[in-house]
Amino acid sequence: MSIKTAQGSGLALCPKCHKLNNIRQCSGKNVRLQCIRCHGLFYPRKPYSLQYTLAWNFAALIAFIPANIYPIMILYSMGIGEPNTILSGIGEFIDLGLYPIAVIIFTASIIVPLIKIIGLFLLVYRVHTGVRLRPDKHSKFYHALEFLGPWSMLDVFVVALLVAVVELGFITSVAAGPAINYFTLTVIFTMIAANSFDPRLLWDKKQGCENAKEENDY
Amino acid sequence: MIKTKNAKQLVACQQCDALYDTPILKQGQSAKCTRCGSILAERKVDSIERSFYWSLAGIMLSAPAILLPLMGVTLVGQYHHASLLDCILALIDRGFFMIATLVFLFTLAVPVVRLLGAFYITYSFKFNRLKPSLLHFFRAFHYLDNWAMLNVFMLGIVVSMYKLLDDTELSINMGLLAFILWLICSTMASSTLDQDYIWQELENEFVD
Ligand SMILES: [Zn+2]
Ligand SMILES: [Zn+2]
Numbered sequence: 001m002s003i004k005t006a007q008g009s010g011l012a013l014c015p016k017c018h019k020l021n022n023i024r025q026c027s028g029k030n031v032r033l034q035c036i037r038c039h040g041l042f043y044p045r046k047p048y049s050l051q052y053t054l055a056w057n058f059a060a061l062i063a064f065i066p067a068n069i070y071p072i073m074i075l076y077s078m079g080i081g082e083p084n085t086i087l088s089g090i091g092e093f094i095d096l097g098l099y100p101i102a103v104i105i106f107t108a109s110i111i112v113p114l115i116k117i118i119g120l121f122l123l124v125y126r127v128h129t130g131v132r133l134r135p136d137k138h139s140k141f142y143h144a145l146e147f148l149g150p151w152s153m154l155d156v157f158v159v160a161l162l163v164a165v166v167e168l169g170f171i172t173s174v175a176a177g178p179a180i181n182y183f184t185l186t187v188i189f190t191m192i193a194a195n196s197f198d199p200r201l202l203w204d205k206k207q208g209c210e211n212a213k214e215e216n217d218y
Numbered sequence: 219m220i221k222t223k224n225a226k227q228l229v230a231c232q233q234c235d236a237l238y239d240t241p242i243l244k245q246g247q248s249a250k251c252t253r254c255g256s257i258l259a260e261r262k263v264d265s266i267e268r269s270f271y272w273s274l275a276g277i278m279l280s281a282p283a284i285l286l287p288l289m290g291v292t293l294v295g296q297y298h299h300a301s302l303l304d305c306i307l308a309l310i311d312r313g314f315f316m317i318a319t320l321v322f323l324f325t326l327a328v329p330v331v332r333l334l335g336a337f338y339i340t341y342s343f344k345f346n347r348l349k350p351s352l353l354h355f356f357r358a359f360h361y362l363d364n365w366a367m368l369n370v371f372m373l374g375i376v377v378s379m380y381k382l383l384d385d386t387e388l389s390i391n392m393g394l395l396a397f398i399l400w401l402i403c404s405t406m407a408s409s410t411l412d413q414d415y416i417w418q419e420l421e422n423e424f425v426d
Contacts, residue, residue, distance in 0.1 A: 003253055004237045006230035011237070013230040016357045017417045020228055037421050038357040093380075101380045104373070139233060139254050150367050153324065157367075157374030160321050161288075162381065164300035164308040168293055172386075176314050184317055191364070203234045203253070 005203070012044035046198040050124050056193035057120050063185040064113060071177035073159050079170060083177060086110065086155060108154040109183070116145050116152075116190040120197060127201045130209045135202040142202075146194050152187040156180060231258055265412035270340035272410060276333040276403030283400035284326060286393030288375060291386040301393050302326065302371075324367040329404050332366055335359045336407045339416060350424045356416060366408075368401045 006013055011020045012033055019037040023044060030043050046052075071083035084092070086109050093102035123142060126133050159176050166174040229240045231251040241249040241259055248260030262268075283302065290299030300308070302325060309318035339356060342348055375394070382388045 005235040006228075006237050007235055009228075009237055011228070011230065013232060013235065015232070016360045018229075018232060018414065019417065019421070020230055037417065037425055038353050040357050096384060098380055101377055105377065135234070136254060139256075143233075143256070150324075150364070150370050151373070153367055153370050154374055154377065156317065157321065157325070157371045158378045158381070160305040160309055160317065161300070161374055161378040163312065164305040165289060165291055165298065165378070165382065166386070167298050167300075167308070168291070168296045171293055171296060176309065176312060176317065180314065180317055184320060188320070195364070199233050199254075200235045203236075 005207070007044055007204070012042075014038060014040060015042050016040045045200060045204075046196060049196055049198040049201060050128060052196035053120055053124050053193050056189050056196060057117055057124075060113070060186050060189035060193060061117050063182045063189060064117070065182075067179050067183035067186050070179035070182070072155065072179040072183060073162065073177055074175045076173045076175065077171070081175075085179065086183070089155075105155060105158075108151050112148045112152045113186055113190055116149065116194065119145050120190070120193050123197060123202070127205050130205050133202065133206050133209070135206045138202050139199045142194075142197065142199050149187070149191045149194055152190070153184070156184050156187070229259055231256060259414055260412075261415065262410060262412040265410055265415055266340050266343045268410040269336055269407055269412075270344055272403050272407035273333050273337040273340065276400060276407050277330075277337055279396055279400040279403055280330055280333065282396035283393065286396055287391040288393040288397060289379065289382075289391055290389045291382055292389065293386045297389075299389070299391055302397065324365060325371045328362050328366045329368050329400075332359070332362050333404055333407055335362075336411055340411070343416070343419070348420070348423050353420055353424060356420065366404070368404060372398070372401055 006020060007023075010023050012023050013020055014035040014037065017035060017038040017040070019035055021033055021035055023031070023033065030045055030047055032041055032043055034041055068086055070085070072086050073084045073089065075082045075084060090102050090106050090109075093099075093105065119141060123138060126138060159174075159180055162174040163176055166172055227240050228237055230237050231254060233256040234251060234254040236251055236253045238249075238251075238258060243249060243259060243261040245261050246263045249258045250256070251258045285301055285303055287299035287301045287304070290297055306318050306322050306326070309315075309321065335355070336359075339352065339359070342352060375397075379388060
């Protein structure tokens with residue numbers, strides 16, 4: 001069973017205006033096209049999608065390490081500074097008994113970036129090898145990753161708000177720590193990595209595998 | 219020439235590239251891809267009118283939402299409050315230029331530009347002022363799709379309130395109300411905007 005795809009029919013979808021364009025006959029490769037409707041330049045599939053996803057993903061992983069080691073926020077009270085890392089900030093909420101808030105921050109700042117990084121590595125691996133590829137499930141997983149991405153910025157916004165609001169001179173003030181730079185980079189890199197991944201490759205690979213199998217059977 | 223005619227009656231899934239005949243939809247209906255389940259095409263109800271008024275309201279709310287203080291703290295008789303703009307300025311003061319730039323982009327520049335863009339597009343449709351440059355304008359508009367983070371900032375406000383409640387006296391200012399309304403307006407302005415319809419109309423007008 002094979003569903004007709006745009007690519008299989010010599011058509012390509014413009015990613016901006018969703019217009020179907022004819023692929024020029026001469027070459028079957030991923031050539032650059034100009035959309036007849038919006039005049040934007042695009043490729044039938046994102047070029048070097050897996051390579052870009054991997055590269056941004058590695059960058060995100062590397063930035064995630066200092067993001068957790070350095071303090072993200074320093075709380076000054078009567079001139080004495082108390083540095084807080086992402087994890088110790090969560091610990092404070094648990095000490096105060098504010099479990100829902102602790103869970104929200106833990107999810108947004110630790111679980112989501114990690115799941116995004118690991119998940120994208122997994123998707124790239126699956127598409128590359130085609131082993132146990134389930135496009136229906138994997139594409140849903142990918143969309144969940146894409147949706148969750150921006151929510152990781154939560155901690156950055158919290159720190160920005162606290163720095164601006166808690167400014168009572170000597171009595172108490174909040175300063176941002178170096179980890180905030182690394183953490184923001186992690187979030188941006190994972191968002192770009194997810195953006196670089198082309199979910200259509202999941203289906204292409206599956207169909208490619210099935211076609212090869214059918215040829216072997218006969 | 220037969221080929222281009224073919225392409226007009228077909229539609230492909232953005233997520234899995236499956237090819238379908240263009241579904242005929244009434245307002246408020248949407249079609250789903252049978253292979254991957256993502257939305258293939260949809261017709262939104264009264265899109266131009268609704269998006270026009272939501273974006274107009276959003277533009278008017280921008281200034282109070284950005285400039286009015288969101289919340290303030292009081293401790294041993296001292297009071298200090300901050301607005302969205304103050305957050306960005308405070309980060310610049312402390313030398314965190316990258317974070318300041320990104321917070322500025324995600325919570326201020328992108329939402330404002332998106333509102334203005336949606337307003338301009340719907341205004342042109344409502345009063346029949348279509349220009350060929352709208353094709354380029356609307357394409358550029360799509361680059362900002364993923365980068366507005368007002369909803370995340372809202373959650374950030376809630377979390378920092380909990381953090382401050384513990385050992386200071388917290389007060390909520392008018393800016394918070396303006397910000398919540400602004401968030402609602404910009405969400406509604408972009409979710410009521412029917413992109414398929416706008417592209418189709420622009421194509422009928424300017425692409426032969
Ligand atoms: Zn296009
Ligand atoms: Zn699909």
